[in-house]
Amino acid sequence: MAKKKSSKAAEQLSSDFDIVIVGQSGRLQYECLLLAASLKEKAPSFSGTLYVAEPQAGPLWDKDPTMAGDIKGALTDLGAVILPFENTAFGESYPHGNKIEALCAMPEGRNFLFLDSDTLIVGDIGKLATDFTRPSASMRRTGTWPEEELYWPGYSAIWKSLYDRYDLDFESTLDLDQPDEYWEHYLYFNAGWVTGHDAPTFGARWRDWAVETRDNRPEELVLQSLDPWLDQVTLPLVIHSFGGGRPGDDLAGLDGDLTCHYRLLPLLYAREADAVVTALEDVTAPNKVKKWLKQYDPFKRMIYQKRGQKVRDLFDRNDLPPRERQLRNRIKREGFWMR
Incomplete structure (x- = not known):
């Protein structure tokens, strides 16, 4: 059966x-x-x-x-x-x-x-x-x-x-x-x-x-x-x-x-696995995609001006704060928050 x-x-x-x-x-x-x-x-x-x-x-x-x-x-x-x-x-x-x-x-x-x-x-x-x-x-x-x-x-x-x-x-x-x-x-x-x-x-x-x-x-x-x-x-x-x-x-x-x-790009860079960041960078690299995404300021700064990497350097993915609010507050304090 x-x-x-x-x-x-x-x-x-x-x-x-x-x-x-x-x-x-x-x-x-x-x-x-x-x-x-x-x-x-x-x-x-x-x-x-x-x-x-x-x-x-x-x-x-x-x-x-x-x-x-x-x-x-x-x-x-x-x-x-x-x-x-x-x-x-x-x-x-x-x-x-x-x-x-x-x-x-x-x-x-x-x-x-x-x-x-x-x-x-x-x-x-x-x-x-x-x-x-x-x-x-x-x-x-x-x-x-x-x-x-x-x-x-x-x-x-x-x-x-x-x-x-x-x-x-x-x-x-x-x-x-x-x-x-x-x-x-x-x-x-x-x-x-x-x-x-x-x-x-x-x-x-x-x-x-x-x-x-x-x-x-x-x-x-x-x-x-x-x-x-x-x-x-x-x-x-x-x-x-x-x-x-x-x-x-x-x-x-x-x-x-x-x-x-990912909800918002600062959160993606802060907490997601390396494979996710790699996928994001692969997908957004071609010029035919880049020319559109760069029209949106948070995408332009986070992805193409490397602000996202600065956010990523703030956190240890193996020891993240337990609450999302703590992630957000840290990013905001450092002046990197965008939505």
Whole structure:
């Protein structure tokens, strides 16, 4: 029986998937260029489509969020497909919602991998094989939500109220290796990457539940902030509803030897492995990439004017400060912080 089960599981593994990221004016459009260039350089076996989802100007934006025309042209030259979408639920008031509404605009019936734009491809992600019908997301997270308050009802009460709201089984999501009322006991992800199947169906449920949670929160959440955590509060519910959960070993390459969610370049230089820095320098060296990335001052100074190496020299990767805030403060004190 075990062999049959293993064989059936193996049949579900697939390397046929598309990647979707969000691109808009400002920093994100240059991050998208870097990601697209790294995908082209480091993933020769990737056979899917890279979609750069672009929010369009509308009533939910005070300023036009669309990317510059020449940047879109550069992205297209790197093999990306620009995917315009309209904001109906989120927008400037909650830009994290772009990732949710971007999924709604994707083609139906395809396996997908959503990546935050501040991600570097460092290995051949085309060889990633997983069961996309069992969605999952990044575990490179900290206990950011819910926040402990003087009169709060506790982790279990807060999370259970959400599962009950959407008629989901709460108990089956718990990590029994972690103690009760400790944040890792509960299903919680970083939304920096998300896998799944049929992005519009996944995205529509995520959007609807995020809006419902925002506008009609359970009583147990009264003391809790949902900004910027709304996407990560509702993501575990959506993943669980589609039969997914915590990632297995087949997804270890994400946040591993396939991708690096660096967030900001000073943090990449401060804490990431030498292989990540080497990949960054390889990808950004060609003139056809350099001419675009140099338009963005933090990239120009960190990468091309070697400020990133100065940041790197401040830290011992084998003895990093335990909290990201400590990294940031040290970099700021030395005058090297940029975003």
